[in-house]
Amino acid sequence: MVRSASAITLDAPTLTLGDDGVLPPARDGGDYGPDDRSPDFATRLRRARLGMCVAIAGIVMIFVSFTSAYLVRQGLPTLDPRTDALVRDWIPVRLPNLLLINTCVLLVSSLTMALARRQVAREVALVRFASLPGTSAGHEPRISWLTVTVFLGLSFLTMQWLAWRELAASGFYVGTSPSSSFVYLLTGMHGMHLLGGVLALLAAGAAPLLHRPLNSQLIILDVTGWYWHFMAILWIYIFCLLEFAR
């Protein structure tokens, strides 16, 4: 009779469970052994996380460039042809209050993202025992945190759109002033990156439908989680830049 189920703590499953529940091998030099050609779960997870860190570094450079352009452009005077004097053409933009609500939505979605990751990790851990006789995965009330996160991500994007509409209604278009150009640019670029995250979450959600193994769903979800938290931090940074350096 199987008794192993009781020995496993499922409240906080670790993500480093490989096939044999071993810890991932150390990172430096010569990793996966001589006769193991197929990378195991832990190796793939580590590799995906490393790739995500590198990708985040690349994305950071994009926003670093925008920031430097922002600061340079903000300090530049322009010639007024009527008076022949140098004037500032940077009109500070009052950000719509909606953006504050949006910030909260994104922060909450970061939380649900963490929950979604745990939830799938738990399913992965459970599925190993589900087929054993005498065990059951249990029927707890289920909220799919993945769905909630996708929903929050999409609402964030929708409300960003509404915030743009509000900006336009108050007379700030893309080309009105360099300040408004940067508001649209930075929020737009962030929104596009977040949309990428939403698509990745949808891909993770679709994994069971496509008969992809749960493990690969977990890997996508895990690295998207890192990405998602990065998007939240990036958003707070952009919000602060636009609010306090306007």
Place this chain on the structure above:
Amino acid sequence: MATREFAAHELHAAPQGFVRKWVFSLDHKVIGLQYYFLALTAVFVGMFLSLLMRIHLIWPNATLPLFGDIKPETYLSLLTMHGTIMVFFVLTTAPQGGFGNYFLPIQIGAADMAFPVLNMLSFWITFLAYIVMLSAFFVVGGAPLHGWTGYPPLSALPSAGPGEGLGADLWVISIALFCVGALMSALNFITTTLDMRAKGMTLMRMPLTCWAWFITAILGLLAFGVLFSAGILLLLDRNAGTSFFVPLVTVNGQLAGHKGGSPLLWQHLFWFFGHPEVYIAILPAMGLCSQLLSVFSRKPIFGYKAMVYAMLSIGLLGFMVWGHHMFMSGMSPYTGFAFSVMTMAIGVPSAIKTFNWLGTMWGARIRFSSPMLFAIGFVSLFVSGGISGPFLAQPVLDIPLHDTYFVTGHFHLIMGVASIFGIFGATYYWFPKMFGRMMSESLARWHFWFTFIGTYAIFMPMHYLGMAGHPRRYSQLTELNYLHGLVPLQKFITYAAFVTIAGQFIFLFNLFWSMKAGKKASDNPWEATTLEWTTTTPPPHDNFGGHTPVVCNGPYEYSVPGAPRDYVMQTDPAIVSVAH
């Protein structure tokens, strides 16, 4: 079990069918070849454009094939497309995307890149970028005029010239796409190098080629994002009425509708990418050259660690010197001084590399095979192209020389031709591994001498043109008396270009003829030590036929005292301490 099932998918079994195998392939070797042949078509397009420019310079009234009469703006569009295609689709694509993709996984003992699907996507995005770039020739107004550096306001104002309409939009879009492809590729290279090395392949046992690809990928990751951002801003300036780069300017007496932007901002962003880009082009060739010099001198590379640290410091310094491209644009003398000192500091690691290359060849019984000829040619070009670098690094010298042929000669020798020599050397060296046959050695020698003498004959005189004050980027200067005396030199350069270009067809013929009819190659024709020579020729789908190599030795164990052969493979049993 689910994991096993997925693992099998992850390693992707050898694909069947033409499309899966050769078009949308996930195999890094096929993707490497795709990059290589993309670059091969691009280099001939770029070379053809340069030929048209050379012809126009000495026969201004000639009607040229495919382009008809050359107006000044046509000349500028030839120049723009030549530069852009060569820098992005040849010098960035072939050494890194081509050879890096093919040989990085094999040399570190991996079965593929870390993310094969991403790898395929990065190639196809690059391909799309190439198509978009070429299509700029065929839209109303033709290709853009703003040079490969795309300085605004010219590049930002559709009304500024005939090619600055749709053609320039396509140019910017192509560059942005290229950035996306290059970023994905860099991500893949870095992850692969850090995470997929075989057992025993420590970082300090990697061949210098792998180090070069790795460092190049880091540069690409940090640089291409900046160019991407600049491209987005430029696109907005062109199409959304913003003023990031465009000041209050008039075009043909009309206000352009922008105000307050800074052309210098573009230059800073562009060159923050642009200078690392120079190293993205040359570093893989440096790594390759180190490899070849060691193999064909039958000696360990002189100062392996020094070579690694020199490449790392060149990469690091490369991010601190972008301002030396902008001495002419107006710059505080203090800033100029800082950029100048940093630039000259790059001379130190460059000299370390050069002397280590010479040290590797010193006292060796050199095998002068064709890859070695190109490696020696690389060192020669690196020195003669690099020596004018410290001149141009000083603002007082740069200001009179900057807009002359001196700079054209300088960067063609060191960034253009030196990297191309790296690509040629790599082709001759790895062709047997890639296609299972040897290239014709005698044709290769002809090709080498044509190219080596030819490129010197083209680009050395350009330094003299520059010192005599001949401005670059102009299609005709018939009105200027002081330039009349330089016409014979210009003619000489064009004739040299004819001969050199003719020599390239020897290479093209050799490449395709040898694929069909070359002598069958053994698994290790050059008696080299690195992992790609331990596997069959050409390598099987998973590179090592079902097992992973275990590495026991460094990459350059040649002429080891007491060893049975004059080389020790990386997979041979470890050498126990040998007295030096």
